Amino acid sequence: MRHLLSIADFSKAEAISILDTANELARVSDGAVKKLPTLRGRTIVNLFAEDSTRTRISFEAAAKRLSADVINFSAKGSSVSKGESLKDTAMTLQAMGADAVVIRHFASGAAQRLADSQWMSGSVVNAGDGTHEHPSQALLDAFTIRKHLGLGKSDLEGLSVAIVGDVLHSRVARSNILLLSKLGAKVVLVAPPTLLPVGVESWPVSISYDLDSVIPFVDVVMMLRVQQERMTEMYFPNAREYSRYFGLNSDRMKSMKPGAIVMHPGPMNRGLEISAEVADSSRSVITEQVTNGVSVRMAILYVLLTGGALEAGGN
Amino acid sequence: MSAIDLVIKGAQLPDGSTADICIDGEYIVDVSSTYKGQAHTSIDGKGCVILPGLVDLHTHLREPGREDAETVLTGSRAGAKGGFTALSAMANTSPVADTAGVVEQVYRLGQEAGLLDVFPIGAVTQGLKGVTLSEIGAMADSVARVRVFSDDGNCVSDPLVMRRALEYIKKFGGVIAQHAQDPRMTVGSQMNEGEISARLGLKGWPAVAEEAIIARDVLLADHVQSRLHICHLTTAGGVEIIRWAKARGINVTAEVTPHHLLLTDDLASSYDPVYKVNPPLRTESDVHALRQALADGTIDIVATDHAPHPLEAKECEWQEAAFGMVGLETALSIVQMTMVDSGLMSWQQVADRMSHTPALIGGYENQGQRIAKGSYANLVVINPTKLWRVDRDLLLSNSSNTPYHGRELPGFVEHTIFRGKPTLLSGVISGEGGK
Numbered sequence: 001m002r003h004l005l006s007i008a009d010f011s012k013a014e015a016i017s018i019l020d021t022a023n024e025l026a027r028v029s030d031g032a033v034k035k036l037p038t039l040r041g042r043t044i045v046n047l048f049a050e051d052s053t054r055t056r057i058s059f060e061a062a063a064k065r066l067s068a069d070v071i072n073f074s075a076k077g078s079s080v081s082k083g084e085s086l087k088d089t090a091m092t093l094q095a096m097g098a099d100a101v102v103i104r105h106f107a108s109g110a111a112q113r114l115a116d117s118q119w120m121s122g123s124v125v126n127a128g129d130g131t132h133e134h135p136s137q138a139l140l141d142a143f144t145i146r147k148h149l150g151l152g153k154s155d156l157e158g159l160s161v162a163i164v165g166d167v168l169h170s171r172v173a174r175s176n177i178l179l180l181s182k183l184g185a186k187v188v189l190v191a192p193p194t195l196l197p198v199g200v201e202s203w204p205v206s207i208s209y210d211l212d213s214v215i216p217f218v219d220v221v222m223m224l225r226v227q228q229e230r231m232t233e234m235y236f237p238n239a240r241e242y243s244r245y246f247g248l249n250s251d252r253m254k255s256m257k258p259g260a261i262v263m264h265p266g267p268m269n270r271g272l273e274i275s276a277e278v279a280d281s282s283r284s285v286i287t288e289q290v291t292n293g294v295s296v297r298m299a300i301l302y303v304l305l306t307g308g309a310l311e312a313g314g315n
Numbered sequence: 316m317s318a319i320d321l322v323i324k325g326a327q328l329p330d331g332s333t334a335d336i337c338i339d340g341e342y343i344v345d346v347s348s349t350y351k352g353q354a355h356t357s358i359d360g361k362g363c364v365i366l367p368g369l370v371d372l373h374t375h376l377r378e379p380g381r382e383d384a385e386t387v388l389t390g391s392r393a394g395a396k397g398g399f400t401a402l403s404a405m406a407n408t409s410p411v412a413d414t415a416g417v418v419e420q421v422y423r424l425g426q427e428a429g430l431l432d433v434f435p436i437g438a439v440t441q442g443l444k445g446v447t448l449s450e451i452g453a454m455a456d457s458v459a460r461v462r463v464f465s466d467d468g469n470c471v472s473d474p475l476v477m478r479r480a481l482e483y484i485k486k487f488g489g490v491i492a493q494h495a496q497d498p499r500m501t502v503g504s505q506m507n508e509g510e511i512s513a514r515l516g517l518k519g520w521p522a523v524a525e526e527a528i529i530a531r532d533v534l535l536a537d538h539v540q541s542r543l544h545i546c547h548l549t550t551a552g553g554v555e556i557i558r559w560a561k562a563r564g565i566n567v568t569a570e571v572t573p574h575h576l577l578l579t580d581d582l583a584s585s586y587d588p589v590y591k592v593n594p595p596l597r598t599e600s601d602v603h604a605l606r607q608a609l610a611d612g613t614i615d616i617v618a619t620d621h622a623p624h625p626l627e628a629k630e631c632e633w634q635e636a637a638f639g640m641v642g643l644e645t646a647l648s649i650v651q652m653t654m655v656d657s658g659l660m661s662w663q664q665v666a667d668r669m670s671h672t673p674a675l676i677g678g679y680e681n682q683g684q685r686i687a688k689g690s691y692a693n694l695v696v697i698n699p700t701k702l703w704r705v706d707r708d709l710l711l712s713n714s715s716n717t718p719y720h721g722r723e724l725p726g727f728v729e730h731t732i733f734r735g736k737p738t739l740l741s742g743v744i745s746g747e748g749g750k
Contacts (some may be wrong), residue, residue, distance in 0.1 A: 074359045074471065085627065085630065085631055086631055086632055086635075087631065088632050100346070107632035107633060107634045107635060108505075108515055108516040108517050108585030108586070108633065108634065109515065109516075109517070109632065109633045109634075110586075110632045112585075112586045113586050113631075113633070114585070114612030115586075116585070116586075129516075130516050130517075130634070131516035131517075132515055132517075133516070171516060174516060176516070188595075197512070197513035198508050198509060198512075198513065198519060198521070199508070199511070199513030199514070200513055200600055202510045202513070203513070210600075291737070295381035
C-alpha cells in the first residue's frame with residue numbers, strides 16, 4: 001500500500017492487518033516512553049486546507065511517536081488560502097522532500113488528485129476530503145468496536161451498527177459503511193430522507209427513518225455531527241424537530257441492548273444529535289475513540305512508510 | 316471548356332453513391348459520375364465519404380475576454396480541422412454578447428479569420444443575468460443578423476422572462492436556445508446525481524433539474540406559438556418530453572453533444588476534472604436513450620458545446636475546476652463511432668444532424684446545402700476507415716481539455732472546403748501550421 005485514499009482501495013485482510021498493527025502500537029502509547037524510532041529521519045507533512053484541530057493533532061501525535069519529523073501546513077495563513085493551487089502546494093512539498101502528506105481538504109477527491117498527479121512522489125494519506133471519505137476515522141472506529149465487542153475475533157462478523165444522522169454530507173459515514181461491511185458487520189443507516197443521498201440503494205446497508213425501531217437491535221449506535229449550515233438549507237424544519245426524531249437521549253439509550261456502545265466522531269453538538277447524559281454515560285466510548293485514533297494513525301503511517309505490518313509480539 | 320478550380324474525385328456521397336464534385340469559385344458547378352475536364356486542383360476522394368460542411372450550433376469561442384482559452388481564429392482553425400464550415404459563437408463572453416456592438420465584433424473576427432462562417436449567438440438577457448431582455452432586435456438587425464439567442468451557461472429560469480423572449484423573437488423568426496438547468500436545484504452541483512455522486516461525495520445535478528425546465532419551456536413555446544431549441548439534452552427523461560412535445564406539434568428542436576453520446580458519469584471516479592462538464596455526463600441508460608433519439612430524429616442535431624479552458628482551470632480539485640470540454644476536432648469521429656459504426660445511423664443522417672438541420676435551425680442559408688449543382692461548396696471529406704490517436708498537445712484549439720486524450724478514434728477528417736477553398740487539406744490547416 002502506497003497511499004490511503006479510500007476504504008474501497010484495500011482488502012479485508014489489509015484492513016485487519018492495519019487494526020492488528022494498531023493493536024501492537026497501542027502498547028507503545030501505554031508505556032512510559034511513548035516513542036518508537038521507526039520513522040526517524042522521515043518527513044511527514046500535515047496539509048490542512050480545512051480546519052480540523054483534532055484530526056491534525058492526532059496525526060501529529062502519531063507521527064511523533066514514530067519519531068518522524070512533522071511539518072504542519074495549515075490553510076489559515078498559508079498559501080492555500082491565498083489562492084495557490086493544489087498543484088503548486090504539492091510541488092512545494094515535493095521540493096521540501098516530504099515522505100508522506102496527510103491531507104485534509106474541503107474538496108471531495110483532493111487526496112486522490114494529489115496521489116494520481118505527477119506533482120509529488122510521497123505517500124498520500126486522506127485525512128478527510130470534502131463529503132467523500134475519512135478512512136482513518138473509519139479504521140479507528142472499527143478498532144474501537146473490535147476492542148469492545150469483537151470477542152477476540154479479528155473481524156466484526158455478526159455485529160450490527162446503526163449510523164445515525166447526516167449521511168448525505170458525511171465522509172465519516174461513507175468510510176465507515178465501506179469498512180464495517182467489509183469486516184462483516186451489518187450496517188443500518190438512520191436519517192431523515194433528506195439527509196440520505198440519491199443512489200443510497202446501491203450501498204451495502206439497510207435504511208430506516210425511525211431511530212426508535214432500530215435502537216433495540218444494534219450493538220453500536222454511531223451518531224453523526226449535524227453541521228450548523230444544514231439548519232438553513234431546509235433538510236429538516238428546525239433543530240428541535242431533528243433532535244426529537246434523530247437525537248440520542250437518555251430515554252432512547254435505555255432501550256439499547258446490554259453492552260451496546262455509543263460512538264461519535266466529534267466534535268459533538270451536545271443537545272442536538274446527542275444529549276450530554278448520553279455523551280458522558282458509561283456506554284459512550286467517545287473519548288476512547290480519540291485515544292485509539294493515535295494508535296490507528298500510527299499504524300497507517302507505519303504500514304505506508306515501512307511497507308509492512310507489525311507482527312504481534314514484534315519489536 | 317476552361318479548367319475549373321477544384322475537383323474531388325470518387326468520394327462517396329451521403330446517399331451512398333459515388334461521384335466527382337466539381338467546384339468553381341464558391342459553388343459546386345457539377346456533380347458528375349466521372350469528370351473528364353481540367354481542374355487546377357484535384358483531390359482524390361476514393362475510400363472517403365463527402366458530407367456538406369459541418370455546422371455547429373453551439374461553440375464557445377471565448378473572444379472577447381478569454382483569449383487565453385480560445386480566440387475566434389484558433390476556434391475557427393479547430394473547426395476547420397474537425398470538418399466544420401460554420402460555428403455559432405455562444406454569448407457568454409466578456410463582455411457578454413448582449414449588444415449589437417459585441418456580436419458585430421465577433422462576426423467581423425470570423426470574417427477576418429476566413430476559415431468558416433462564424434455566426435454570433437446573442438444573449439437573451441443583459442449580462443446573462445436572466446432579469447432584463449438584451450437588445451435582441453438590435454442584434455437581429457445588425458450586420459451579424461443574429462437569429463439564435465441563448466444565455467447558455469445560465470438558464471433563462473424566470474418563466475416570465477422566458478415567455479417574453481419567446482414571444483419577442485417571433486418578430487424576425489428567431490429561436491431561443493435554452494440551457495435547461497433549474498438553478499435552485501443545482502446550486503454547487505458537480506456531477507450527475509445518482510449512485511456515483513453518492514459514492515464520490517460530489518454534489519448531485521439531478522436529471523429532473525433539466526427535465527423540469529424542458530417541460531415548462533415546451534409548454535411556453537406552445538402557448539405563445541414560438542420556436543424553442545433545447546441545448547445539450549442529456550437525459551432519457553428529457554428525450555421523452557421532447558418526443559411528447561413534437562407529437563403535439565410544438566415547434567421545438569433539440570441537440571445532443573458528442574460527449575453525451577459516449578461518456579458516462581462513472582468517469583468522475585478518477586476525480587479528473589477533464590470529465591467535468593455542464594450539463595454533466597449521465598448514465599449508460601441515458602446515453603442509450605440519446606443515441607436512439609438522435610437516430611429516430613427526436614433529437615434533431617449534434618452540437619459540440621466546444622468549451623475551451625486554460626490548463627490551470629482543470630489542473631486542480633474537481634469542485635474548483637471549470638465545466639467544459641473541447642469538442643470541435645473530435646465531434647465527427649465520436650458521431651461516427653457511436654452512431655454510424657454502431658449501425659444506428661447512415662451518413663445521410665449524419666449530414667442531416669450535423670449540417671442540414673443545424674443550418675436550418677440557425678437560419679444559416681448559405682450553409683447546410685445539399686451536395687448538388689448550384690450549392691455553395693461547403694464540404695468535408697472524411698476517411699471513415701482511418702484511425703487516429705487524439706493528442707491534446709496537437710489540437711489546434713488554444714486549449715487542451717479533451718476527454719479523449721490518448722484514445723484511438725475512427726474517422727479522419729482529410730479535407731474541409733469552405734466556399735470553394737480548401738481550409739484543410741490532407742489533415743493540414745491552410746495558412747500557418749499547428750500551434
